[in-house]
Amino acid sequence: MTPAPLRRWRPPALSLPSWPWRITWTYLGLILFLPLGAMLLRAAAVGPAGFWEMATTPEAIATYKVSFGLALVASVINGVFGLVVAWALVRCRFPGQRLLDALIDLPFALPTAVAGLALTAVYSTNGWLGQPLNEAFGLKVAFAAPGVTVAMVFISLPFVVRTVEPVLRSLEKEQEEASWCLGATPLQTTVRVVLPQLLPAILGGVAQGYSRAVGEYGSVVMISSNVPFRDLITPTLIIQKLEEYDFEAATVIGSVMLIFSLFSLLVINLLQVWGQRYQGDAA
Amino acid sequence: MTIVVPTLETSRPAPARPSRRQGLDLPAILIPLIACLYVGVVILLPALSVVASAFAKGLGPFLENFQSHELLSALRLTLFATAVAVPCNVIFGLAAATAIARRQFRGKALLLSVIDLPFSISPVVVGLMLVLLYSPSHGLLGGAIESLGWKIIFSWPGIVLATIIVTFPFMAREVIPLLEEEGWEQEEAARTLGATNWQVFWKVTLPSVRWAALYGLILTTARALGEFGAVAVVSGNIEGLTQTLPLFVEDAYKNYQTELAFGAAMVLGGVAIVSLLLKILVEQVLEQDRKASRVEPEG
Numbered sequence: 346m347t348p349a350p351l352r353r354w355r356p357p358a359l360s361l362p363s364w365p366w367r368i369t370w371t372y373l374g375l376i377l378f379l380p381l382g383a384m385l386l387r388a389a390a391v392g393p394a395g396f397w398e399m400a401t402t403p404e405a406i407a408t409y410k411v412s413f414g415l416a417l418v419a420s421v422i423n424g425v426f427g428l429v430v431a432w433a434l435v436r437c438r439f440p441g442q443r444l445l446d447a448l449i450d451l452p453f454a455l456p457t458a459v460a461g462l463a464l465t466a467v468y469s470t471n472g473w474l475g476q477p478l479n480e481a482f483g484l485k486v487a488f489a490a491p492g493v494t495v496a497m498v499f500i501s502l503p504f505v506v507r508t509v510e511p512v513l514r515s516l517e518k519e520q521e522e523a524s525w526c527l528g529a530t531p532l533q534t535t536v537r538v539v540l541p542q543l544l545p546a547i548l549g550g551v552a553q554g555y556s557r558a559v560g561e562y563g564s565v566v567m568i569s570s571n572v573p574f575r576d577l578i579t580p581t582l583i584i585q586k587l588e589e590y591d592f593e594a595a596t597v598i599g600s601v602m603l604i605f606s607l608f609s610l611l612v613i614n615l616l617q618v619w620g621q622r623y624q625g626d627a628a
Numbered sequence: 629m630t631i632v633v634p635t636l637e638t639s640r641p642a643p644a645r646p647s648r649r650q651g652l653d654l655p656a657i658l659i660p661l662i663a664c665l666y667v668g669v670v671i672l673l674p675a676l677s678v679v680a681s682a683f684a685k686g687l688g689p690f691l692e693n694f695q696s697h698e699l700l701s702a703l704r705l706t707l708f709a710t711a712v713a714v715p716c717n718v719i720f721g722l723a724a725a726t727a728i729a730r731r732q733f734r735g736k737a738l739l740l741s742v743i744d745l746p747f748s749i750s751p752v753v754v755g756l757m758l759v760l761l762y763s764p765s766h767g768l769l770g771g772a773i774e775s776l777g778w779k780i781i782f783s784w785p786g787i788v789l790a791t792i793i794v795t796f797p798f799m800a801r802e803v804i805p806l807l808e809e810e811g812w813e814q815e816e817a818a819r820t821l822g823a824t825n826w827q828v829f830w831k832v833t834l835p836s837v838r839w840a841a842l843y844g845l846i847l848t849t850a851r852a853l854g855e856f857g858a859v860a861v862v863s864g865n866i867e868g869l870t871q872t873l874p875l876f877v878e879d880a881y882k883n884y885q886t887e888l889a890f891g892a893a894m895v896l897g898g899v900a901i902v903s904l905l906l907k908i909l910v911e912q913v914l915e916q917d918r919k920a921s922r923v924e925p926e927g
Binding site for chain 1: 861
C-alpha cells in the first residue's frame with residue numbers, strides 16, 4: 346500500500362499539442378470549419394444588397410412565417426404538455442410509467458423519415474386520427490399546416506421533458522412543505538414556488554425544441570403538401586432552390602437559417618447559465 | 629441540524645416516493661392521464677400505425693419486400709455509410725473528450741458549443757454546406773476534387789461526410805461530463821507507475837468511461853442509420869445507387885409503393901426500438917456505475 350505518491354499533485358507533462366488535441370482540431374477543421382467557411386465565403390460573395398434582396402423575397406418570407414411560426418406553436422404546446430409529462434414521470438406513480446418514460450425518447454431514436462411516414466399515415470384523411478378529425482371538425486391535418494405543426498411537436502417533444510425532469514427531481518421538498526405550512530394551497534405552491542424554479546429549464550427545453558423544429562426536414566417534408574405560401578418550410582425551399590441550380594438563393598436562405606441556429610445556440614447557453622443559479626442553490 | 633419542520637397532515641414525509649392515498653386526489657389522477665393521452669396521440673399511435681401497416685397483409689408480403697433490389701441496395705448503402713461514419717466519430721469523440729474534459733482553459737465553453745453546433749444547424753443546411761464546398765460545378769474545392777478524379781457530391785463520400793457531420797457530437801457529449809466528474813487521480817497513478825500516454829488511455833481512461841462511450845455509440849449509430857435531410861441534399865437520390873434507406877422510405881411512399889415504404893420504415897423503426905432498449909439498459913448500468921464511483925472515495 347503506497348498511498349503517498351497518489352496524493353502528490355503533479356502537473357500533467359504534455360508535449361504541447363498532444364495527440365488528442367491534434368485529432369480534435371484536425372477533425373473539427375475538416376468536418377465542420379471547412380464547410381462552414383465555404384458557405385460563409387459564398388454568402389459574403391453575394392454582397393449585402395443582394396443578400397438582403399434574396400433573403401426577403403416574398404417566397405422566402407412566406408416560408409419563414411411557416412417554419413418559425415409553426416415551430417413556435419409546436420414548442421409552446423410542448424412547453425405545456427412537456428411539463429405535464431415531466432411532472433407525471435417524477436411526481437406520480439401509475440401503471441405504465443416505464444413505458445411512458447421509454448416512449449419519450451422515441452422521437453430521438455426514430456429516423457425522421459419514418460416519423461414522417463407514421464404521422465402522415467395516422468393524420469391523413471383516411472388515417473386513425475385524421476379521419477375522425479376530418480369528419481368531426483372538417484379539419485385537414487396531413488398535407489396542410491396543422492400536419493407540419495404535428496410533425497414539429499413530435500420531434501421536439503423530448504427536449505422539454507428531458508430538461509425539466511432532472512430539475513424537478515432535484516427540487517427540495519422543504520420549500521414546498523414550508524409553503525404548505527404557511528397556508529398556501531397546493532395550486533399556489535405549484536404556481537409560486539415550484540414553477541419559478543422550473544422556468545429556466547422549461548424555457549431551455551422550449552428553445553432547444555424550437556431550434557430543432559425550425560431546422561427539421563425529414564418528417565415535415567412528408568406530411569406537408571409543400572405548396573409555396575401555404576405550408577412550404579424554409580429547409581424545403583433551400584432544396585428546391587438547389588434543384589433549380591439557384592445556388593446563390595440557396596446559400597442566402599441557408600445562411601439565414603445558420604444565423605438563426607447560432608443565435609439560438611447562444612440563447613440556449615444563456616438559459617443554461619441562468620438555470621445553473623437554481624441548481625447551484627440546490628447543491 | 630435539529631430544526632424540526634412541523635409537517636401538515638396532508639404533506640407526505642417521504643420525498644422520494646410521494647404516494648397520496650387519502651381522499652380523491654384529482655391532480656394525481658389527471659396529470660398522468662393527460663401525459664399518457666398526449667404521448668399516446670403524438671408518439672405511440674403513429675409508431676403503432678407503422679407496425680400495423682407494415683404487417684397489414686401478414687408476414688409473407690412483408691418479407692416479400694426484401695426481394696426489391698432498390699430496397700436492398702438502399703439498405704447496403706445505409707449500413708456502409710454508418711460503418712464508416714461511426715468509427716470515425718468514435719475516434720474523434722474519445723480524442724476530443726480526453727483533450728477537453730481534463731483541462732480548464734479560456735474558451736472551453738465556446739469549444740463545447742462549437743462541438744454542439746451540428747445539433748442546432750438544420751440538416752439541410754449541413755448538406756448545403758457540403759454542396760457549396762465539394763460540388764464540381766459550384767463548390768469551392770470542386771475544381772481540385774474533379775482534377776483528382778474524385779466524386780463527392782452525388783456519391784458515397786458525400787453521404788458518409790454528411791452522416792459524420794450530423795452525428796459527431798454525440799460521443800464527445802456523453803463522455804466529457806463523466807471524465808470531468810471522475811478527476812485525474814487514476815491517470816496520474818498510472819503515469820507515475822510508468823505507463824505511456826497510450827497505455828493510460830487504453831487501460832485507465834477508456835475502461836472508466838466504457839458505459840458512457842457505449843451510450844454515445846448507440847446514439848451515434850441510431851442517428852447515422854436514420855439521417856435524412858443532410859443526405860437528401862448531397863446524395864442526389866439516385867435509385868439503386870445513392871439512395872439510403874430513409875430516402876428510400878420517402879421515395880417509395882411518394883411513388884405510391886406504400887407497402888415497400890412501410891416495409892423499409894419497419895426495418896428502420898425496428899432498429900430504433902432495439903437501440904432504445906439498449907439505451908435504457910446502458911442507462912441503468914451507467915447509473916449504478918455513477919453511484920458506485922460516488923460512494924467509493926468517501927468510504
